[in-house]
Amino acid sequence: MSDRQSTDDLIRALAAAPAPAPFNPVVPAGAMFGLAAGGLAAFLVVFGLRPDLGAAWQDLGVQAKSLLPAVLCALALWLVLRASRPGTGLTLWPLALPLGAVLAMALLRLAGAEGALRAEVLGQTALACLTSITALSLVPLVAGILLLRRAASTRPVLTGALAGVAVSAGVASGYALHCTEDSPLFFGTWYGLAIGMVALVGAWLGHRFLRW
Amino acid sequence: MNLPFVYAPALGAVSLTVPGDCAPRAASARLAHLAKEDPVPQEEPWEVLLARANEGDGPAFARFLLAVTPTLRAVIRRRGVGLPPDQHEDVLQEVLLAIHLKRQTWRRGSPVRPWLYAVARYKVVDAFRRRGAFVTLPIEDFAEVLPEEAAAAPLSDRDAETxxxxxxxRSARLVRAVALDGKTAAEAGKAVGMTAGAARVALHRAMRQLTVLAERMMK
Structure with a gap:
């Protein structure tokens, strides 16, 4: 129950206060990208690229395994940067393009399948895939969210989730260079699950840290 | 003023059709000395004012806040049907503080209004949601039974002064006397010419205002 006089006083005090430091959205984006790339590089040095990478890269499915997450990462990162300023509309449908492409590949694979699908979905390295992608995502995600506190997202939960998608999709696209399981049923399932988990963590972090 | 101010006419009309809304002009008059330091005429686009404010031009920021305040009052009044009108000014102050803290997220060269309305909408919804959980009663009714506010939240002296x-x-003097110098509300009130009950009410409000400010500062 303040009065207008105290509003004038507040305006005077705010005008006398020093202007906040300039906000640059490239800082959180760069931090997320740099930390994710650094973690991936260390991972690939320790565990190595897949031995048959050169030959396998001829295959469209192998390219898609790296490129679709990379596209998803770029789109989500762009949306996070837009969301960091109030008053910019968010169009989410572009995110559906890489997801739709994976879904289409999986359905095509299913249509031409002849038994043993369960083994193909479960693969040999599902657990390694899940843990690697989530573990490599956590540090860049937390750093990105903390740096985004300087921003002013009017949809903090969505922004956190998008940051999670951006980081984990980027990590997945690099992890794909190590992973030898090329069925869209495998990477659609497990990469998707890992990205979804990191997105949930991001949404929670956003709810916790991005409100202002 | 040839920028596309799409939202301006509607909101301007709202603030004009509401009776008794001549006080903002009085507020501008009270703060006219802030504008006097600057030779630029009053009809500056908000974009120019905010751009200069973000470069550290304090008087420009004061003029910007004064210029947007009537619009914000209208927005709050329209949204604030469920809230006692005497709290609208509190919400307005929260919005003004948020504008200050987040003003660097406005991108230079883009229109101010979408940014401003997004900030205002976010803070107003937030403020109303938080207040909506309580039944609000005018605090004057409790002047005689209110306990004296014991002490300020733990803060460094520098933060407290800021x-x-x-x-x-006057509220600042009251808080200083009670929270920092350890006087009673009655003594502090006498020093600024208020009755004990009025001093307790003023203190209570000041403490609540400070709590909000402290929350903002810690973020």
Whole structure:
């Protein structure tokens, strides 16, 4: 129950206060990208690229395994940067393009399948895939969210989730260079699950840290 | 003023059709000395004012806040049907503080209004949601039974002084006397010419204002 006089006083005090430091959205984006790339590089040095990478890269499915997450990462990162300023509309449908492409590949694979699908979905390295992608995502995600506190997202939960998608999709696209399981049923399932988990963590972090 | 101010006419009309809304002009008059330091005429686009404010031009920021305040009052009044009108000014102050803290997220060269309305909508919804959980009763009814506010939240002296600078001078004196110098509300009130009950009410409000400010500062 303040009065207008105290509003004038507040305006005077705010005008006398020093202007906040300039906000640059490239800082959180760069931090997320740099930390994710650094973690991936260390991972690939320790565990190595897949031995048959050169030959396998001829295959469209192998390219898609790296490129679709990379596209998803770029789109989500762009949306996070837009969301960091109030008053910019968010169009989410572009995110559906890489997801739709994976879904289409999986359905095509299913249509031409002849038994043993369960083994193909479960693969040999599902657990390694899940843990690697989530573990490599956590540090860049937390750093990105903390740096985004300087921003002013009017949809903090969505922004956190998008940051999670951006980081984990980027990590997945690099992890794909190590992973030898090329069925869209495998990477659609497990990469998707890992990205979804990191997105949930991001949404929670956003709810916790991005409100202002 | 040839920028596309799409939203301006509608909101301007709202603030004009509501009776008794001539006080903002009085507020501008009270703050006219802030504008006097600057030779630029009053009809500056908000974009120009905010751009200069973000470069550290304090008087420009004061003029910007004064210029947007009537619009914000209208927005709050329209949204604030469920809230007692005497709290609208509190919400307005929260919005003004948020504008200050987040003003660097406005991108230079883009229109101010979408940014401003997004900030205002976010803070107004937030403020109303928080207040909506309580039944609000005018605090004057409790003047005689209110306990004296014991002490300020733990803060460093420098923070306390900064925040006291943000509330009005008389409340700041009251808070200083009670919370920092350890006087009773009655003594502090006498020093500024208030009855004990009025001093307790003023203190209570000041403490609540300071709590909000402290939350903002810690973020």
């Amino acid at each position: 925040m006291l600078g943000l509330i009005d001078a």
